[in-house]
Amino acid sequence: MPVDWYFSRLHDGYKISRILLVSDLPLEALAITRYFRDLATHLRVEVVHFRGFKSNPDYESVVEGVKTYKKNQCDAVVAIGGGSAMDVAKCIKMFSTLDDQKNYLEQDIIPNNIPFLAVPTTAGTGSEATRFAIVYYQGIKHSVTDESCIPDTVVMDPSVLDTLPEYQRKSTMLDALCHAIESYWALASTEESRGYSAEALKLIFDNAFGYLANNPTQNERMMEAAYVAGKAINVTRTTVPHAMGYNLTTVYGLAHGHAVALCMRKIFPLTVERAESECSDPRGVEHLKRVLDEIASLMGCQTAEAAARKFDEFVEGLELKKPEFAEGDFLKFANAVNPERLKNHPVTVDEKEIEQLYRDILA
Numbered sequence: 001m002p003v004d005w006y007f008s009r010l011h012d013g014y015k016i017s018r019i020l021l022v023s024d025l026p027l028e029a030l031a032i033t034r035y036f037r038d039l040a041t042h043l044r045v046e047v048v049h050f051r052g053f054k055s056n057p058d059y060e061s062v063v064e065g066v067k068t069y070k071k072n073q074c075d076a077v078v079a080i081g082g083g084s085a086m087d088v089a090k091c092i093k094m095f096s097t098l099d100d101q102k103n104y105l106e107q108d109i110i111p112n113n114i115p116f117l118a119v120p121t122t123a124g125t126g127s128e129a130t131r132f133a134i135v136y137y138q139g140i141k142h143s144v145t146d147e148s149c150i151p152d153t154v155v156m157d158p159s160v161l162d163t164l165p166e167y168q169r170k171s172t173m174l175d176a177l178c179h180a181i182e183s184y185w186a187l188a189s190t191e192e193s194r195g196y197s198a199e200a201l202k203l204i205f206d207n208a209f210g211y212l213a214n215n216p217t218q219n220e221r222m223m224e225a226a227y228v229a230g231k232a233i234n235v236t237r238t239t240v241p242h243a244m245g246y247n248l249t250t251v252y253g254l255a256h257g258h259a260v261a262l263c264m265r266k267i268f269p270l271t272v273e274r275a276e277s278e279c280s281d282p283r284g285v286e287h288l289k290r291v292l293d294e295i296a297s298l299m300g301c302q303t304a305e306a307a308a309r310k311f312d313e314f315v316e317g318l319e320l321k322k323p324e325f326a327e328g329d330f331l332k333f334a335n336a337v338n339p340e341r342l343k344n345h346p347v348t349v350d351e352k353e354i355e356q357l358y359r360d361i362l363a
Helices: 003-014 031-037 059-071 083-095 166-185 191-212 216-236 240-252 256-274 285-298 304-317 329-336 339-343 351-362
Strands: 018-022 046-050 076-081 116-120 132-137 140-145
Touching (some): 018 083, 046 059, 076 083, 083 132, 116 216, 166 191, 166 240, 166 285, 240 256, 240 329, 240 351, 256 351, 285 304, 329 351
Parallel strands (some): 018 076
Antiparallel strands (some): 132 140
8 A cells, every 4th residue: 555545544533733753864765755745735734853863762862852742733653764763753652641840761651542653664673563662761771661652554665675774684684583583482472473473484584585685575575574573572572682682782883683683693592402401481391392393494494403503504694793892791781681581581591691691692
């Protein structure tokens, strides 16, 4: 469906007069943004553009976005971009109905029905399908969560991937891949979430090389993979690789998917190795072994051990560099890992061993 059909549906249902367009991209280069620029003419809708936030958005940027939304009396939010644009837009939507005299992060989210349309411009984060948003406050990652964070409408336009830089193309694909694997084995997994993960894994491995070559058909398939992987994570949340990856992004400036994949290269074989001896899934060892075998099959492998090796070789083949690290980083990283994400992992990963795992990941 063309974008005007989607937006007209929102417009007619909510009588929108002014939207806040959240994006930090060079909008002139994207065909889809020309539609929003012309809204004033064909739907008499004014567009207020909010930009200038960081790739890992901080709280102060979101506060400015809320001020812009209120000052201009906007009545809808549109996000065009990757995960950061989605996170900022989600937070603006959630915070705009809270008390602006208090820290938004210290208040309970009040669900609202502010119309929210998302246009992802990468194939990886899946943020357009989830109830989560990430924002950094004083250098610490905070998760804002509410069902009304999920966009009312998602418009997928594969043409936006035509100019995606190679590094972002690779790292966002890895983010979707890690989402699919982590969600499949998570303690919170369900039959529904595993169905989404299975679809994502098949789409990723069937289309990876065409996508990396910027083939239009494979670009479209990878956007679908990212979306359904996001739907899986929306049910289950993430596990250890994501919990550890955030620190590498924050300190070294790695793209999120790159950071998480570096962690997954060590956590995948560790998970397989410990499946029988240190299973933490209440559904039991046989359930976990079956889940790992199913992941392997979806990856085209005979065994879980082979699947872990295939993931490692897949990432190695992308030729992404590891960052330079300082000796003091390991303990600092270990202390910053969210212990709740460790509890969602299907085998025991002790907080005390995280420091050594970081050494293994970066060495």
